[in-house]
Amino acid sequence: MTSLAEENYLKAIYKLHEKNGGMVSTSALAETLKVSAASVTDFIKKIAVKKLVSYEKSKGVILTEKGRLIAVNIIRKHRLWEVWLVNKLDFRWDEVHEIAEQLEHVISDELIAQLDKHLGYPTADPHGDLIPDAKGHFAKSISKPLLDCSKGDLVKFIGVAEHSNSFLQYLTKNNINLGDEFLVTAIEEFDNTFQVKVNNKMQKHLSKEVVKNLLVVINN
């Protein structure tokens, strides 16, 4: 059916397309999957035959609907497992990715249905990423980077755009957590650094790199 390698290729194609749009290049896939470009060319030719991607020689690939459904289903499983790891097993949000990378490949629709129920049908994972439903449908995201906010905005921090452990740990270390309320008290035009008041208590000074990766929704 769908091998481990196939699942990983489809997921990588999905994520790269989501990030950069358009066709996904051989080299980008080689980079994210840590295999040679030659291996990628080989493999995508095989999954193109299976109608999981459409492939234009030397241009790149894009998922077909069939391929997209498989990819989204893996993402659904990945995010549900992450919720479980954080909410039930007390892992931190910077510890769960690698474990979920393994769990996402376990095959059992029954299992995922029961897990979803056990977790109370969560709509987002511990990083604020939306969890698609069993049919591969995502809720419409209403968040935007804090960078796009204006002085005086009162917002709620609901997700991260960057998932690196170093960024997650930076936030934890600085006591910035999902659900926090930010009031933008000042924006420095010159370097795009933000002054925010967190939960109406501590004042924080955040770099452009940080505010670009904090996803927020306008509060009320």
Added chain:
Amino acid sequence: MTSLAEENYLKAIYKLHEKNGGMVSTSALAETLKVSAASVTDFIKKIAVKKLVSYEKSKGVILTEKGRLIAVNIIRKHRLWEVWLVNKLDFRWDEVHEIAEQLEHVISDELIAQLDKHLGYPTADPHGDLIPDAKGHFAKSISKPLLDCSKGDLVKFIGVAEHSNSFLQYLTKNNINLGDEFLVTAIEEFDNTFQVKVNNKMQKHLSKEVVKNLLVVINN
């Protein structure tokens, strides 16, 4: 490190040795792993080089301590996952084996430690099989088949010797559950059928095949 195939071979060798004692034959492994005898010969030569088994040509294999530790660890993971599936996700005891077969290969000592804690450090899986500790040590089993009991014995049903879905479903259908108390009211010498009073309520007539596979401990 340890591939999926390797884990499955080691587990199969462990289980066959546990069941039949002595060296494990090529044909028995081929049968349980559903591969050809030639593949088994090939594979055990490889894991013998890795010192996971000791192999005597045409005699069979037996696990080394190194191999045994890996096998027991997989069994530990399998049984912990089964407990989770039944206790937390509400699966029935006849539904969990196949799912646990996949989950047991997930690699993360941290995960297993947290899962164990989340489950309250269980000592047996939903079929009454003992769960080894993280060092690969089993508690000494004190159960025996109901078949070995005598008239008048008051015992507690704590495990099954046979794990087939048909047997598990037979028990469920007949409302015989782990933890039930049996009073042996009569034994038919001729065919080894047992009359038992379950939980001091219903009287049941059990075949030899059944009483052979019900594991019990003497109550008080």
Added chain:
DNA sequence: ATATATTATTAGGCTCATCTAATTTATTTT
């Protein structure tokens, strides 16, 4: 103790997912 039947091993090959090196195609730069 020899013949028969069973079980195990060897020999040779296959597929999957990967690799490196060589070549071709596409994109930039001058």
Added chain:
DNA sequence: AAAATAAATTAGATGAGCCTAATAATATAT
């Protein structure tokens, strides 16, 4: 537009884990 650089593809090979068919070793029966 030609030259230089970058990206993608092809060709040929490898290791893991499996296969079938042929042979060898062991166990069983006569």
